[in-house]
Amino acid sequence: MGREQRRTVRELVDAHGQTYAEEAGIRLKDTPQPLYRLLVLAHLLSARISASIAVAAARALSEAGLRDPRRMAGATWQQRVDALGRGGYRRYDERAATQLGEAAELLTERWGGDLRRLRDEADGDVSELRRLLQEFPGVGPTGADIFLREAQLVWPETGPLLDRKALRGAERLDLPGDRDRLLALAGKTEPAVLAAALVRAAVDKEVAGDTLDRVG
Numbered sequence: 001m002g003r004e005q006r007r008t009v010r011e012l013v014d015a016h017g018q019t020y021a022e023e024a025g026i027r028l029k030d031t032p033q034p035l036y037r038l039l040v041l042a043h044l045l046s047a048r049i050s051a052s053i054a055v056a057a058a059r060a061l062s063e064a065g066l067r068d069p070r071r072m073a074g075a076t077w078q079q080r081v082d083a084l085g086r087g088g089y090r091r092y093d094e095r096a097a098t099q100l101g102e103a104a105e106l107l108t109e110r111w112g113g114d115l116r117r118l119r120d121e122a123d124g125d126v127s128e129l130r131r132l133l134q135e136f137p138g139v140g141p142t143g144a145d146i147f148l149r150e151a152q153l154v155w156p157e158t159g160p161l162l163d164r165k166a167l168r169g170a171e172r173l174d175l176p177g178d179r180d181r182l183l184a185l186a187g188k189t190e191p192a193v194l195a196a197a198l199v200r201a202a203v204d205k206e207v208a209g210d211t212l213d214r215v216g
Helices: 002-016 032-045 051-063 069-074 077-086 093-111 115-122 126-133 141-151 164-172 179-186 191-203 205-215
Strands: none
Touching (some): 002 191, 032 051, 032 115, 032 141, 077 093, 115 126, 164 191, 164 205, 179 191
8 A cells, every 4th residue: 555655655756746836937046036935826726716727827927027026015905906907817806906905915015025034033943833824804824824835945943844735645545644654755855846636626616537547
């Protein structure tokens, strides 16, 4: 069973081991702009909408020049709505446009536009970091988990993190529901990459089915 499970993880990661930040064109580094773009992506992904649309909307906001909180807050509400619409994010575009503006203002006023200052305020306490992230309009527990799941690549104190959705993906693939056992099966795979692959299996039955078929 262990050998088959290791193969399942390997097949999954080889085919679907791309973080959502990578898919959105974010080269994640511990610097203000990519961290802010990840926060926006986490906000968009946390809505009841397909991940592909959320990623496309994040790309559209970036292409519109809204890559940092100053520009996001300085854009008009209609400019934000239009950019979200170009990404196909139409069901929640008006509410998201308002929340993104308010969140950008909060980040600028309280943390100088730099999420690393929010990280410093949490002082290594991941629960506090999760709580602070939820102060941004539109970022609830799900959005905070998404942000931390991806940010563990550059904020190692947040990991290794496999959130509830990642563990649901493991269940769909008949893999252990235990974080440490999953990490052991994944070997040297970055936890953020493993988590993203498992989440893709959780949200897309075709990903899970394709992986199990290849293990077969």
